[in-house]
Amino acid sequence: MYRALLYITFxxxxxxxxxxxAEEAYCAVSEECREARWTDLKQTIFKDIDIKSGEGIIxxxxxxxxxxxxxxxxxxxxxxxxNQDDFITKVHLVIDMNPSPYSGTFKFATNLDQIELxxxxxxxxxxxxxxxxETKKGDYFMAANFVKGSGxxxxxxxxxxxxxxxxxxxxxxxxxxxxxxDDIAEAKIMISHPQFNGLQAxxxxxxxxxxxxxxxxxxxxNDKIVMSLESDISISQDPTFRFNFPxxxxxxxxxxxxxxxxxxxxxxxxxxxxxxxxxxxxx
Amino acid sequence: MKExxxxxxxxxxxxxxxxxxxxxxxxxxxxxxxxxxADGVYVHYGKHENFYEKEDNIGDIANLxxxxxxxxxxxxxxxxxxxxxxxxKLAIKKVSKKPIKYVINTHGHQDHVFGNSAFLSEGxxxxxxxxxxxxxxxxGSQYIRQITQAGDKVKGTSLIFPHKxxxxxxxxxxxxxxxxxxxxxxxRKLLLTSHATAHTYSDATVLDLKTKTFFVGDLVQDxxxxxxxxxxxxxxxxxxxxxxxxxxxxxxGHGKIQKDNxxxxxxxxxxxxxxxxxxxxxxxxxxxxxxxxxxAQSEKDKWVLFNRVNPGNVVRTFxxxxxxx
Numbered sequence: 001m002y003r004a005l006l007y008i009t010f011x012x013x014x015x016x017x018x019x020x021x022a023e024e025a026y027c028a029v030s031e032e033c034r035e036a037r038w039t040d041l042k043q044t045i046f047k048d049i050d051i052k053s054g055e056g057i058i059x060x061x062x063x064x065x066x067x068x069x070x071x072x073x074x075x076x077x078x079x080x081x082x083n084q085d086d087f088i089t090k091v092h093l094v095i096d097m098n099p100s101p102y103s104g105t106f107k108f109a110t111n112l113d114q115i116e117l118x119x120x121x122x123x124x125x126x127x128x129x130x131x132x133x134e135t136k137k138g139d140y141f142m143a144a145n146f147v148k149g150s151g152x153x154x155x156x157x158x159x160x161x162x163x164x165x166x167x168x169x170x171x172x173x174x175x176x177x178x179x180x181x182d183d184i185a186e187a188k189i190m191i192s193h194p195q196f197n198g199l200q201a202x203x204x205x206x207x208x209x210x211x212x213x214x215x216x217x218x219x220x221x222n223d224k225i226v227m228s229l230e231s232d233i234s235i236s237q238d239p240t241f242r243f244n245f246p247x248x249x250x251x252x253x254x255x256x257x258x259x260x261x262x263x264x265x266x267x268x269x270x271x272x273x274x275x276x277x278x279x280x281x282x283x
Numbered sequence: 284m285k286e287x288x289x290x291x292x293x294x295x296x297x298x299x300x301x302x303x304x305x306x307x308x309x310x311x312x313x314x315x316x317x318x319x320x321a322d323g324v325y326v327h328y329g330k331h332e333n334f335y336e337k338e339d340n341i342g343d344i345a346n347l348x349x350x351x352x353x354x355x356x357x358x359x360x361x362x363x364x365x366x367x368x369x370x371x372k373l374a375i376k377k378v379s380k381k382p383i384k385y386v387i388n389t390h391g392h393q394d395h396v397f398g399n400s401a402f403l404s405e406g407x408x409x410x411x412x413x414x415x416x417x418x419x420x421x422x423g424s425q426y427i428r429q430i431t432q433a434g435d436k437v438k439g440t441s442l443i444f445p446h447k448x449x450x451x452x453x454x455x456x457x458x459x460x461x462x463x464x465x466x467x468x469x470x471r472k473l474l475l476t477s478h479a480t481a482h483t484y485s486d487a488t489v490l491d492l493k494t495k496t497f498f499v500g501d502l503v504q505d506x507x508x509x510x511x512x513x514x515x516x517x518x519x520x521x522x523x524x525x526x527x528x529x530x531x532x533x534x535x536g537h538g539k540i541q542k543d544n545x546x547x548x549x550x551x552x553x554x555x556x557x558x559x560x561x562x563x564x565x566x567x568x569x570x571x572x573x574x575x576x577x578x579a580q581s582e583k584d585k586w587v588l589f590n591r592v593n594p595g596n597v598v599r600t601f602x603x604x605x606x607x608x
Binding site for chain 2: 067075190192
């Protein structure tokens with residue numbers, strides 16, 4: 001009789017102690033837990049591909065602590081590469097602890113020896129953020145940072161809901177020369193979109209807002225792709241991308257964005273050199 | 284026989300272990316320290332810590348207050364958890380046996396409203412800005428998650444919406460006649476005002492007309508870095524209006540009580556510098572991550588927790604005005 005009670009008490013005691021340690025909370029403090037999580041994710045996303053350390057190839061920059069988990073600035077930059085075969089054509093973005101960790105794949109112009117991109121992401125919990133660069137010849141290199149920040153996925157939209165929906169799809173382009181590089185320009189692309197991820201509540205009704213986000217962005221320059229993104233729910237409201245592209249003598253920069261409701265938004269600008277400065281030409 | 288005795292002893296030992304957190308938790312609720320700042324007006328000062336972050340932080344970070352009239356008591360903000368609310372209730376009961384009839388929330392942030400639940404058993408009516416309910420609904424899923432993540436130390440904390448809005452509504456309940464209203468605690472009237480979007484879009488102030496004690500919530504902050512969760516420009520505008528109000532003692536949402544507009548001016552200066560620096564960054568097309576490092580840095584030494592609060596203010600301000608430049 002006592003023995004049985006004793007076992008029950010033991011069982012209760014242990015279940016109480018350990019059940020509260022959900023993976024999320026545990027991974028916030030344990031590197032071991034993060035590694036285990038990544039092993040699982042790596043297997044699911046990349047299967048048996050060998051991913052090498054990105055040191056000397058790709059650098060990821062994130063704040064150590066998210067200023068606001070719904071808008072976490074992140075950027076990556078590759079080192080200058082000599083061999084054409086080592087040029088980076090794709091960069092995969094993985095946010096380990098987000099509801100949908102595989103957050104996107106960026107593609108770039110194939111003739112760039114150095115890639116730079118900046119955007120803003122949402123973080124649901126303290127997490128590793130990873131960028132995995134894929135080269136022309138099929139090598140993979142990873143850079144990863146741990147970022148403290150949580151609640152960014154359920155965070156309410158910034159601004160007025162109706163306004164946001166009415167303005168969805170507005171696009172703005174900014175360009176400028178990159179210092180000391182005649183042939184490279186920097187583009188900043190802003191797309192107005194609420195990016196509802198299905199995890200936010202509507203203030204009026206308290207019901208969850210249905211997911212409504214951009215899953216594909218394509219930027220072409222003179223009809224050649226210079227940046228494209230297949231993405232998921234982790235890109236922040238009003239997606240913004242800053243990246244480099246080979247500029248030449250000028251031409252048409254065109255953006256096309258698609259959201260999961262089937263809307264296609266596009267916008268283009270004519271770029272021209274004026275006094276050695278790349279400008280948006282007045283039409 | 285001996286074996287059973289040992290097991291029995293062991294069993295009691297384990298049981299004690301199991302119950303000990305509950306026993307300790309029960310004992311933890313002690314009345315909050317409160318200070319009398321005017322006749323019938325009391326304030327509890329919150330600690331300048333990060334919300335729920337340290338193990339012993341149960342959300343006691345905001346200034347809370349209560350005002351005692353001839354007939355009843357009004358509570359202004361209830362703290363960052365059910366536990367803080369309970370402790371505040373104990374503190375009030377130590378001072379006065381009069382019924383607690385009103386709770387007024389100065390805005391919808393966690394550290395000011397999460398203690399509301401502790402006062403429901405008193406049969407209080409909770410007042411808040413006319414947009415407070417919307418604000419709390421919007422934050423609902425995020426806030427509840429935060430409470431769950433904090434675990435046992437804030438057990439029982441829940442989101443309680445205001446029962447009544449701070450506004451004068453037409454008899455047919457359709458039109459808002461004014462953003463102001465008064466409540467009477469018995470020979471003591473409080474003027475409640477809902478403000479336009481500033482610190483948040485749910486900011487309200489409480490002016491005790493008897494002692495001219497002015498509870499301004501986080502519209503004015505002293506010591507702790509203000510959190511910008513509304514609109515910078517509007518906030519400055521609202522401060523310009525509040526500045527004209529005649530008061531004897533101002534109780535900011537965080538930091539020390541004020542005899543004049545020093546803290547108000549300090550808050551305003553921070554906001555102006557924040558706004559100017561972010562707009563300057565936008566005009567020069569400097570990326571957000573760089574603007575975070577530089578914006579409002581000249582204000583750094585004037586505030587506590589600056590490095591934790593300022594970056595978020597910069598990002599949110601940057602996002603708001605990004606399309607205009």
